[in-house]
Amino acid sequence: MARLQEIRDEALRLTRRQRMKLAQELHDSVMTAEEREIEQAWIEEAQRRLAAWKAGETTTIPAEEVFARLREKYGRTRVRAGR
Secondary structure (H helix, E strand, C coil): CCHHHHHHHHHHHCHHHHHHHHHHHHHHHCCHHHHHHHHHHHHHHHHHHHHHHHCCCCCCCCCCHHHHHHHHHHHHCCCCCCC
C-alpha cells in the first residue's frame, strides 16, 4: 500500500496533460475487449452524428425541450443511474 501511495504522489506532481494521458492509459489497461468495442462504436456514432449535423442533414433540439418532453411523458420521477 505504501508503494501505491508513492506512485500516486509522484503522479500528482505530473502536469495536467501528463496526468490526463496517464489516466487514459490506466483506464484503457483495465477495459475488456467488449468494453473497447463498445467504446469504439460510441466514438464512431458520435463522429457520424457530428458529420451529419455539420452537413446540415440533421437538426438539434435544445436540452430544455428534450427534458420538458420527457417530464411530460414520464412525469417528474427521478431515475437514478445504475438501477
